[in-house]
Amino acid sequence: MSEMTAVPKAIAGPSSYLDDRIGAGTFLKRNMRKIFPDHWSFLLGEIALYSFIILLLSGTFLTFFFKPSMMHVIYDGPYDPLKGVVMSEAYASALEISFEVRGGLLMRQIHHWAALLFVAGMMVHMLRVFFTGAYRKPRELNWLIGVLLLTLALAEGLTGYSLPDDLLSGAGLRITEGVAISLPLVGTYITFFLFGGEYPGEDVIARFYSLHILLIPGILLALISAHMVLMWVQKHTQMPGKGRNNHNVVGAPFYPAFMLKAGAYFMFTFAVVAGLATFAQINPIWAFGPYTPADISAGSQPDFYMGFLEGSLRLMPPWEINLFGTSEFGTLPLSVIIPALVPMGIVMTGLALYPFMERWVTGDNREHHIADRPRNNPHRTSIGMAAITFYGVLWLLGANDEISAFFQISLNWTTYIGRVLVLVGPVIAYIITYRICLGLQRSDAAVIGHGVESGVIKRLPHGEFIEVHTPAAEDIEAHLRGKEAIPQVDVDADTEGIPPRGMRGPLGKLRGRMSKAYGGEKIPLDDGHGHGHGEEHAEIGPGGDDRSLTH
């Protein structure tokens, strides 16, 4: 910096003008050199951020031509197979965007692909944060904002793909209506309020339009800003490694290194979205036809992020309760309420509460700026994998008709298997993941305890061959040693056999038991060295003899 003595006047003038008035200099000085840690998984959230920017821009383009009206018109555009067909103005204008507006179809496809990548990006980012424990203190609030963002993104998607008023989106709208009307007591009122009368009415497209282009994006923008500011202020978590601790951030400064990387990543995101939009057709509304409530097509699926709700609806047995034995007093359609609300409730509430439940179980009130490696908190990782399995089975079964048709499996069997799998799958995933985590911890302990294979084969005087192990490289060892025991609440009774306060009631006892299972050190890194503890150790050579050979 010292050689930059002579600042050109053209830069110095406006700079000091701004500096004197809004204090830009100190602000930039403080923030331009902000350090960002380097790990590929830290970029995943940026997929969602950049997709959102693309969505705002392409969406603005679409609003120039889209007419959110359910007035009936007779199509007279260039798409022959619909000529003379009665349709809503919304659908006609979406066709106009696709076939008459220059670049309109590309923009529509960019918007839709970016929407898919927006939600998918949020999901992979969220999984990264979850599995590395980056939601822990002080970042719980930012995690909550993230969960809110994901929920709003689903609503934004639903209102968005309903707008063109094509036959496929109409099927989604019908399910939305079915869910709304299934709510006890208030269902009919909510439905009539939402649709402005009997389904489908003439208002819903215009209302969804307001929500989709104004209210929800506004909230999304505000929350994304808050998300970014909090991340900036709290600093990014970093992976454990050499020279990294809870009080520093090791990485590259925002300017120029990280800014360049982030800029490049925006270009990549835009390239992928534009590439998909150019080469892969998405939401071909002209093929679906205009919406009429009488028509429904095979293969009616929502966009992927709604797939888990579709799947739960398809899996649900046809249960319903008629109050007082007759439908006169009202029907409680469990076959709609349960699949519509319960999986969503489990997933979203579970996500929102997890940081707080984990803190309750571990009693861990410290700040964490070093990310966990997923294997080092096996129960968290297993819970995460169980949730992914639960979600994944529902998601997969949302496409059970396509699976059935493509793989020639009986549709009925996909449903029966799915019903079992959605309950059993998470348990199996939990057990398998837990074992894998412990296995990986053991291999870490082996690297610390015995070193890594050197590739040198040595023959001992009595004829035995062994492979010489060398200590792990410094950075690898530092990475492995980033592991720390998961805290546990104090449950031990004192000398008189009285448990500590808060651990006496049934809830306290449960907390103590959970803490004992969840926390602690399952496979200590340094255990077993020289004690003949690890099996690998024993194979190499007996007793302390191997020290000289393997290190």
Place this chain on the structure above:
Amino acid sequence: MTRITARRRHPLARYAVLLFALALVGGVYTLLSPASRPADAALASGKADDVAEGKSLFQAHCSSCHGLNAEGTSTGPTLVGVGAAAVDFQVSSGRMPAANPGAQAPRKPVAPWVNEDTTRQLAAYVQSLGGGPVVPDKNAVDPAQGNVARGGELFRANCIQCHNWTGAGGALTLGKYAPNLNEATPTQIYEAMATGPQAMPVFNDSTITPEEKRDMIAYITDVREQTDPGGFGLGRIGPVTEGLVAWLVGISALVLAAIWITAKKRQAS
């Protein structure tokens, strides 16, 4: 007059009246009914000797399941009354003779003995047994004469709940399925509507008129020959393949990009 009056209480009079009435009804029906009677239909759908040829073909290739006289067995239904259109559809699409019993006979390459002549003869034989829908003529299935947009509306109202928007097909219960319409010829599409093969319902001429059937054929053939305006069609089955591509192509490519961008670490200085 008096002669009738005198004999109207004769013990045989009631039978005479009954016979007269039956003859009248039969005669009127014969004159007015549509031409789908066995003897005429055999002539309509082929030459009379086609029936004899068809019978021997039937006994050689079909009778093990459908019975020697097409009366049906436990493994195959009776073919009396299914009509020439059903035979032409099933045999020309390779579905019959079926290779093995299952939920549904799939479209497959036709049997070696099947050609235009043998199909016509077989159809003529089955037609001679009990009538039924006949094979449509060229004009009835000519897509060029149909109204594509009207056909689209009819297609969406009647077909897509099983066959999908663009005729990509879909699953039905217990291993049955609605096949993809891309391979079906216009004649086969017509015959399928007229005869309702396998899991498909019958759309007879009073439900969907022959002109409307032609409109639908026009729509189906127009849409399937269409070049997808937006790039690769992804099987034209909607959001399932789109979601798959978003993850497998989109997210994978971006993850690889992220790994590549962060691979070059800043050297500690």
